[in-house]
Amino acid sequence: MRGLVNETQIEQWIERHKTELLEDIAGLVGIPSVAIYDPSSSYPFGEKCAEAIQYILDLGQRYGLQTFNREYYCAEISMGDETKRSVGIWGHIDVVPAGEGWIYPPFSCTHKDSFLIGRGVQDNKGGVIAVLYALRFIKELGIPLNYQIQHIIGSGEEIGMFDAAYYRKHYDAPDFNIVADSGFPVCYGEKGMLSVTLSCDITDCSILRIQGGVASNSVPGYAELIVRRDEAAVAKLSLLPSHIQYSQTEEEITLFAVGKSGHAAFPEGTSNAIAILFEPLLNSAWFEGSTHKQLEKIYNICKNYDGRALGIQCEDELSGALTCVGTLLDGRDGRLALELNIRYPIQQSSKVALQQLQESGFTVTNVHDSQPNYYNPDTPEVKCLMQVFQVVTGEQVKPFVMGGGTYARKLPHAVGYGPGLTTDLSSLDLPPGHGQIHGPDEVQSIPNLITALKIYIVALLELNEL
Helix, strand or coil, rough: CCCCCCHHHHHHHHHHHHHHHHHHHHHHCCCCCCCCCCCCCCCCCCHHHHHHHHHHHHHHHHHHCEEEEECCCCEEEECCCCCCEEEEEEEEECCCCCCCCCCCCCCCCCCECCCCCCCCCCCCCCHHHHHHHHEEEEEEEECCCCCCCEEEEECCCCCCCCHHHHHHCCCCCCEEEEECCCCCCEEECCCCCEEEEEECCCCCCCEEEEEEEECEEEEECCEEEEECCCCCHHHHHHHHCCCCCCECCEEEEEEEECCCCCCCCCCCCECEEEEEEEEHHCCCCCHHHHHHHHHHHHHHHCCCCCCHHCCCCCCCCCCCCCEEEEEEEEEEEEEEEEEEEEEECCCCCCCHHHHHHHCCCCCCEEEEEEEECCCCCCCHHHHHHHHHHHHCEEEEEEEEECCCCCCHCCCCCECCEEEEECCCCCHHCCCCCCCCCCCCEEEEEEHHHHHHHHHHHHHHHHHCCC
């Protein structure tokens, strides 16, 4: 910080503004900004995302910062010297759908003990407000900057990052980009992201509908199967284990299962509800012939997260193993479709996996490939960010790569930098699978967020010296 401010000044300022910080987060979480992309609309990601963008712009204006509405694709809040180098700090206000199984209201920010609970408190509304307050700190203390800070907040990150693509097409990207939608310390690489839809026919006419999952990048926490009600189907109900629930009318039987949802990039510890639903049906031979075989294939894909069911498992030393999650299942009118969310290693090619999928016996459509991201961790900027983290936290850790996908893969010279820190949620006594991003009862530790805010303030001041 080189004499501009000291640690005590930062901590005292944060303490004075802590209540406002939490209120601003709560106001943003209260907007159910689930994105739906329509580029022909004046609100390309829907009215609620536009409302959230406007909310952020209003906050920026309230705190005396320059604000720009980038056609509701992004909000931009800036300060500093526009004639010199620029540093972008990216976040997003859109969220995945709430999904099933919440204990707390998903779009009402609950303050419990030292935690916030609500959709987006972690991913990524808490981080967006923390970065905004870092800019506010510099503004209120009148600290001169010899570079420009551009806080760019998108509204379509969760559904393809068309917001970032739009920004890059119409506006100049900053010289160096920090994505505040990751974990600390520095994420300098991201696996490739491959999404495809596998389709097949199902010949059993008793199946009326199969459905699982709520978002293409979330492990399904709920799945259901609706079949015609007849004597044979009623008799099979007695064979179901207790964790498979059902309801029935005179014409239909609905079977449903609950899993443990979570982000598709980090499936360890989750349980795919599609696999949970299908396993007892396959074991009791609920269906026969080709339908049984196709459902068995779907089950094996959803049961295992390493792609072994499709022969695409692989790994590299830099980024680890491929992950493959069946995220959205839809079956009706004799046709079954499963969307896959695949994260492949940085040093691997998606062409190999695609070739294998083409030979899987499924029809492969809706192929979207986002190439891996890599930024040299030995650059001055990364070394600066690493040193700030180590000084503020006292932790001696190394930069990392991950399977998650952020704006970093859409930007030049980009790394991820917080606000994620290790959190112990045991005091909340949440059920298994609750509390994580993309899962029910998403949680943000307030002390962790305060630490992240301090890191961002110090980092922006240290980048001033490069």
